[in-house]
Amino acid sequence: MKMPALLKRRSFAIGLVLVGAVAFCALFADLLAPFDPVKNNFRYRLGEPNDIYLLGTDRFGRDVLSRILHGARVSLRIGLMVVIASGLIGGVVGLVAGWWPKADAWLMRVMDGLMAFPGILLAIALAVTLGPSEMTAVVALTVAYSPRTARVMRGAVLVARAQDYVEAARAVGAKTGRILRKHIIPATMAPLMVQQTYIFAVAILAEAVLSFVGVGPPPPRPSLGAIIADGRDTMIEAPWIALSPGVAIAMIVLGLNLLGDGLRDALDPRMRNTVR
Amino acid sequence: MLRLIVVRLLAAVPVLFVVSLISFGLTLLVPGDIAAEMAGPSANRMEVEQIRTQLGLNQPPLERMLHWYGGLLQGDLGRSILLNQSVGSAILERLPVTLSLAGIALLMAALVGIPLGLLAAAKAHKWQDQAAMGGALMGLSLPDFWLGLLLIWVLAVKLQWLPSGGWIPFSDDPVGWLRSIAMPAGVLALNQMGPLARMTRSAALEVSNSDFIRTARAKGLAEPRVFARHVLSAAAVPILTVAGISFGIALGGALVIEQVFSLPGVGRLVIGAVLRRDWPVIQGGLLLTAFVFVAVNLIVDLLYLWVDPRLREAR
Numbered sequence: 001m002k003m004p005a006l007l008k009r010r011s012f013a014i015g016l017v018l019v020g021a022v023a024f025c026a027l028f029a030d031l032l033a034p035f036d037p038v039k040n041n042f043r044y045r046l047g048e049p050n051d052i053y054l055l056g057t058d059r060f061g062r063d064v065l066s067r068i069l070h071g072a073r074v075s076l077r078i079g080l081m082v083v084i085a086s087g088l089i090g091g092v093v094g095l096v097a098g099w100w101p102k103a104d105a106w107l108m109r110v111m112d113g114l115m116a117f118p119g120i121l122l123a124i125a126l127a128v129t130l131g132p133s134e135m136t137a138v139v140a141l142t143v144a145y146s147p148r149t150a151r152v153m154r155g156a157v158l159v160a161r162a163q164d165y166v167e168a169a170r171a172v173g174a175k176t177g178r179i180l181r182k183h184i185i186p187a188t189m190a191p192l193m194v195q196q197t198y199i200f201a202v203a204i205l206a207e208a209v210l211s212f213v214g215v216g217p218p219p220p221r222p223s224l225g226a227i228i229a230d231g232r233d234t235m236i237e238a239p240w241i242a243l244s245p246g247v248a249i250a251m252i253v254l255g256l257n258l259l260g261d262g263l264r265d266a267l268d269p270r271m272r273n274t275v276r
Numbered sequence: 277m278l279r280l281i282v283v284r285l286l287a288a289v290p291v292l293f294v295v296s297l298i299s300f301g302l303t304l305l306v307p308g309d310i311a312a313e314m315a316g317p318s319a320n321r322m323e324v325e326q327i328r329t330q331l332g333l334n335q336p337p338l339e340r341m342l343h344w345y346g347g348l349l350q351g352d353l354g355r356s357i358l359l360n361q362s363v364g365s366a367i368l369e370r371l372p373v374t375l376s377l378a379g380i381a382l383l384m385a386a387l388v389g390i391p392l393g394l395l396a397a398a399k400a401h402k403w404q405d406q407a408a409m410g411g412a413l414m415g416l417s418l419p420d421f422w423l424g425l426l427l428i429w430v431l432a433v434k435l436q437w438l439p440s441g442g443w444i445p446f447s448d449d450p451v452g453w454l455r456s457i458a459m460p461a462g463v464l465a466l467n468q469m470g471p472l473a474r475m476t477r478s479a480a481l482e483v484s485n486s487d488f489i490r491t492a493r494a495k496g497l498a499e500p501r502v503f504a505r506h507v508l509s510a511a512a513v514p515i516l517t518v519a520g521i522s523f524g525i526a527l528g529g530a531l532v533i534e535q536v537f538s539l540p541g542v543g544r545l546v547i548g549a550v551l552r553r554d555w556p557v558i559q560g561g562l563l564l565t566a567f568v569f570v571a572v573n574l575i576v577d578l579l580y581l582w583v584d585p586r587l588r589e590a591r
Contacts, residue, residue: 113294116566118528125558128550129305208419209532213547228422239429246422254417
């Protein structure tokens with residue numbers, strides 16, 4: 001038991017390091033980026049990586065490393081906003097559906113309907129409907145992915161309301177609001193946190209797809225997905241433009257998934273020997 | 277048994293209704309003039325009005341909705357303005373490409389992911405487990421479209437082993453078909469393998485603690501046979517559930533990966549329509565992919581009854 005627990009802590013630690021490193025770079029992109037991410041240098045276009053341009057330059061001679069640092073900031077910001085928005089909306093929907101059986105059937109049919117679409121297609125359609133911008137990307141991804149949160153929340157509420165202490169609280173005459181606040185919601189926080197960590201990862205991947213197909217936030221401040229899309233046409237002459245932002249995305253997403261797994265193991269000891 | 281099937285079918289009706297409502301409602305959310313946007317900046321008033329009439333945009337929303345549902349019930353999804361083709365036939369023409377891509381990807385993912393999950397469960401907390409689960413996690417963390425570009429660069433540009441894109445129908449040339457689908461399906465499979473392997477592992481671990489597995493071991497059954505015969509069949513339901521969900525994600529992934537490999541599927545059609553604001557195609561694409569997803573999950577539901585006889589008794 002001891003050894004595996006330790007190893008799991010290691011995977012959590014790796015996740016923390018990965019996410020922490022990218023988040024640090026994104027937060028301090030202004031200080032860390034060696035160049036202005038939108039400044040052209042027409043004398044060094046599609047330049048190979050060298051001492052000055054560590055990850056090379058794109059077709060306008062813009063520094064790819066600087067663009068990735070700023071792009072990571074856009075991707076993380078959108079991801080974080082989706083986590084918060086889908087946590088609130090999915091959380092409330094799941095709470096209502098789990099607590100009031102009358103609302104349950106209706107709400108969950110709507111959630112099932114939303115989940116019947118491939119999430120990414122729904123997000124693309126919504127993003128173009130509302131007109132591409134950073135805000136619409138957040139809205140589109142929130143609509144596409146909060147049903148997942150709602151489902152997890154509903155499940156957690158159903159588990160919590162069946163506990164004896166909830167029954168006891170009701171027996172001593174506690175009001176619904178108090179039971180929800182004091183007993184139900186705290187019990188749902190662990191699964192909700194785990195779920196939102198995974199949503200963070202999914203949102204970052206999905207936002208990259210939005211940008212890649214051309215319905216993400218418009219230039220000049222590109223997200224990581226937009227940089228990949230930008231480098232796609234010059235894959236043969238300058239593969240570094242499209243390939244290096246993908247490594248950044250993979251680092252964040254892998255890190256978040258590791259964090260989610262670690263959180264799940266830490267918060268729910270029963271799961272420790274089963275799911276990872 | 278028959279009653280159960282009918283119950284499951286009826287349960288899909290409200291979901292499909294919500295799906296259709298969302299697909300239709302999308303156009304009500306568009307800010308600005310749809311007809312003018314579709315006609316383009318160079319169009320004159322006549323052309324804009326023509327598109328407006330063609331889409332029925334001059335009618336009030338409720339009437340438009342009734343008209344849309346009327347068409348839907350007759351299998352008519354409207355007409356694409358840009359393709360000058362009915363949306364239904366434009367999508368159905370391209371559906372085989374997308375479905376075979378998603379289907380083969382899921383098959384590949386299952387063929388690798390399920391044995392990988394069983395291996396990880398059999399060697400739980402040993403290095404084999406760590407390696408398998410690390411690989412599964414890596415697979416589901418890579419952006420699929422980026423992985424596609426990477427593979428094109430390595431396998432098509434550098435090594436010239438596979439074509440960088442394009443589609444060869446199976447009926448024309450089976451080997452060419454396999455070569456054209458190998459990379460895109462492989463990319464999607466790598467993504468879907470992760471959830472399948474993880475769920476197989478956890479379900480197998482849960483089952484392997486139960487009494488009947490201990491009995492199987494106690495009577496001297498070899499470990500591989502315990503896993504193949506007893507653990508896998510008892511863990512089949514959660515694995516199937518994940519496979520059903522994975523199919524939906526693979527379908528979404530297929531739509532995107534078609535862009536990368538220039539495959540003439542529904543994704544090329546719908547994302548092309550998205551970029552050119554061809555609303556009937558966007559609505560139809562949403563509706564039909566959701567229908568496919570619901571249908572696949574109905575099949576998964578019925579497969580439960582097949583793999584787990586206990587469920588046949590229930591209700």
